[in-house]
């Protein structure tokens with residue numbers, strides 16, 4: 001169970017997604033360039049991938065991911081904000097592409113983190129992986145235009161704030 005890690009030009013796209021053709025791989029690379037261009041300038045673009053998840057490994061292992069990048073937008077040790085995009089398997093063994101804003105939880109009951117918001121795009125057939133990936137990357141770049149402030153994203157999702165007292169949040173899967 002090895003996690004591979006590196007810049008996107010080291011990601012073996014043809015191995016991870018054997019049904020995506022040359023044009024599809026080009027589209028994925030362009031979408032990645034869009035994400036890597038807008039992530040924080042002080043962070044080296046870093047991708048993770050899991051070759052042993054190329055074929056659906058079953059639902060027993062949680063959410064099997066094939067490809068992921070995450071980056072921090074804010075972190076003062078007690079409060080934080082991050083964004084992520086990944087290609088993963090659903091419990092039913094279908095591929096999907098997810099983009100998510102991840103923000104620290106300040107509910108009375110500690111959920112650690114909330115996805116606020118997230119976008120999950122099902123991959124309906126072999127040909128639509130690159131389209132789903134592009135759509136998720138586009139959404140991520142739009143979110144990046146909003147303030148890189150955890151309070152902004154908690155307010156947007158009606159979650160309790162760091163210095164607030166109410167608790168209305170529930171953990172999203």
Ligand SMILES: [Zn+2]
Pocket residue numbers: 105106107109110111112113114169170171
């Ligand atoms: Zn919470």
